[in-house]
Amino acid sequence: MEGFVSGSEEKPKQGLEGTGLNLPVNRHGNLKSASSDQNLKEILQDIKSSKSPAVINYGASWCHICSQILPAFCRMSNEFPKLSFVYADIDECPEITQHIRYTPTLQFFLDGERVDEMLGAGEERLRDRLWLHS
Template sequence: MEDMGDLPVNFHGNLVSATTDKELSTLISQAKSTKRPVVVNYGASWCHACRQMLPTFCNLSNEYPKSLFIYADIDKCEQETQDVRYTPTFRFYRNGEKVDEFYGAGPQRLRDRLWLQS
């Protein structure tokens, strides 16, 4: 099974992978301090829908350079993701607070939500 922890490098450097609970919480906290919007893709390497959505997530990170895009593997960030019930789940944060969320595959749904939240 391919490891999704190694995300492709994007043009703006605003796409990162959180591989620990501490890393995930630190990334969201840093974005809060700079008032940067955050989009987190909670997924798993064994999830077919997650692999299907990852290219769209990566492409959108190039279209929205002012937002921080984080891929968080639920099997590596177990404490921070214990309330995630479905994969993939996409959460949108502003000032460190969750403002929106949806789950499941749907590239156009992700595009639409990102447009609404940016």
């Protein structure tokens, strides 16, 4: 995976390999990608037990709008280091994401509970919600 790196050859701490997109490097280690139902289940359990703020971006590789917002989602993980950012492809996690009816869907968690949901993309809307929940 190649990222947008300003002035160095820094490697991402964690990233979103396999998306096929040129995504910004995550500098804080607060960005994860769910690779399976089991992996997403573990991530959701971590969110609930840690009680730290988190956002999950449910998307799909075939979704044009998802691929438009994903670079901004990754970039914003650097702007909000106290938030955990998770990308879950609905095709890679079909059992756990069967309730997702629209992509992208972003769900926000605080104290282990889902507190907000945003359907669709929009960089300004996303930044506002991240600010609100950070």
